[in-house]
Amino acid sequence: MTVDTGVPSGRERAERETGLRVRGRGRGLRVRGRGVRGRPLLYTSYAADQAIWNTPAKRGWTLALVGAVLVLPFFLSRDLTSLVTTVFIFAIGGIGLNLVTGYAGQVSLGHAFFMGLGAYTAAVFGGAGSDQVIGWGLDMAIWLPMAGVVPALVGLVVAPLAVRVRGLYLAVLTLGLVFIGEHVFKEARSITGGAGVGRAPAEPVLFGMDLRERYHLFGYILSREAVYYFVCFAIFVVLAIAARNLTRSKPGRAFAAVRDRDVAASMMGISLRRTKTLAFTVSSFYAGVSGALLVMVIGRVTPTNWNLFLSIDLLAVILIGGIATISGSILGAAFVVLMPRIVSELADVVPFISTSPSGGFLSVFQLQTMLFGALIVLFLVLEPRGLYGLWVRVRNYWKAWPFSY
């Protein structure tokens, strides 16, 4: 039943002012088409404002970027293709850590453990068995999800502890996970191959197709590295969009509320237990998947690889990239994975860096590690929003150009 009051409703007013027909009823105004013509930043509905690609520039750049990434392996050498694949994998792990640490505010130094767990779950489900190690030789369509599910279940078990413990206490607690995990990995020889030996990763057979073979695409021969590249990129895109959707949905807003003030969040009716448990579980899922993919690309690893320094690498991904942003995690992963390579390329040019491990002022590896630490400090002190923050500054500068503000 409608009563004509003579006063134009919000919708009528909008139609009159913009000259566009408005459809949809009840929940806010929705203008046909995206935004208002010529005014891309005017949002007429909450949904349009919250969309992932809410400006034409974002849509354009994302498309361009995806296009560039898809043709990249045809121009790169095989080892560089592998390196970029590692970027995708670290981005998955980084997004996972960002969900729990950046969005939900629960510091975790234990992600190396969950990555290792994912890698070994994959190896058990998908690896070849022998008299030393267990392996069931299943398809990648099974072992990859399992590599996420098993760590997620362990995350679910650990989460109640995280609910009880806060702040820096939690950081040290998760640090303990890494050390206990390393010990368990070393001792569980039938699963991990044992210390110093390790085991071969799961076999990359997806839906019956062996990814290690050569494939032909548009007349190009795809190397094994390129096949891994596309598979990892596809998984990465799915997981990244899923994470972005999670963060802009109700649980995502609950994460942010818990991070900003947990007492206030619980006063507003957000269950701390459920929110923190969800954050830990989802995050462990991401870590597990990235661990499984990582060994698929780099090959055999020993239990000691899943150590504190891997956790620090992941932390660097989100600290350098940008806390509580998905695109920041991707930038950070690119930075953390590519930076050592850039340094070692520079080593031939810059005199005081030596390529041998002991001679010279600093070896390449030492310089890489040191730059890493220094950059974490510099970003935290000077630009806490990380690379993403730098990008926002640049963007805002050009948005208002030629006016400074």
Place this chain on the structure above:
Amino acid sequence: MTELISSGLVRGLGIGSTYALLAVGFVIIYRATGVINFAQPALMILGAYATSVLATGAGLPFPVAVLAAMAVLAAVGMATERVALRPMVGRQPFAAAMVTVGVLTVLFVVAHRLIGTQVRTVGDPWGLQRAELFGVSVAQVDLAKIVVSMVAIGAVGLFLARSRLGLAMRATSMDQEVALAQGVDVGRMFSLAWGISAALAALAGMLIGTSAGGFEAITALVALKALPVVIVGGLDSIKGAVYAGLLIGVAEALTRLYQPRYAEWLGANVDVVVPYVIMIVVLVVRPYGLFGTREVERV
């Protein structure tokens, strides 16, 4: 029985007092600035290196070398605080703690560069000699660890409790703004906290370096065991750090002694993870450690 006392209890108390020393360093920084200093392992190994250089390289008498190394590390600690941590005042404790992770990475590389791959010794006078204690033969070095640590912790405790500066430090840890209003130079207190903590880490590094095999750069990771110690004791309690250090040290030594005999299926080197297991168990029961102050939550 003698085995239980000499390689169980006394050795455990020896290791434990070293952990306590490191843990007190963590607690002092936490109380002053609200930050866990993850760079402590690097400071510890640099302390061991400085002692080693001064005592065996420069040929100083051992006690002088130890004191000089402590002074050097105190300077390093203060410089770190000034450069990396001071800009973080007023920011989230999480961010500041992550800064110390970055500092750890940098200083660890420095330690690797200085120490290289070879094993060094600190040139301590105790060596493998043994002493007679109530009819039981125990290693002198274990007794030295206990005595040195307890004297150092006692001195720090006395300093905090009795001196003007100590009073100012305690005031700072209670409320920075009020301390500032009372004329305390809060920045200097932060600096002092880092100095004391780094000096204690250097002393602990020397004690860890006395082990029969000497020390290498990677030995630094031993200091991470002081983290479960501070958590078990409670992040802001010096008393807790001492008790928890001794408890975890003894538990570790007993595990090393008896686990290969009675619980072999747990695998080799279980004593490495014992501190973390104890920590998790304690946290389940008491989320703020045994002696830690419960955080009061206000909306």
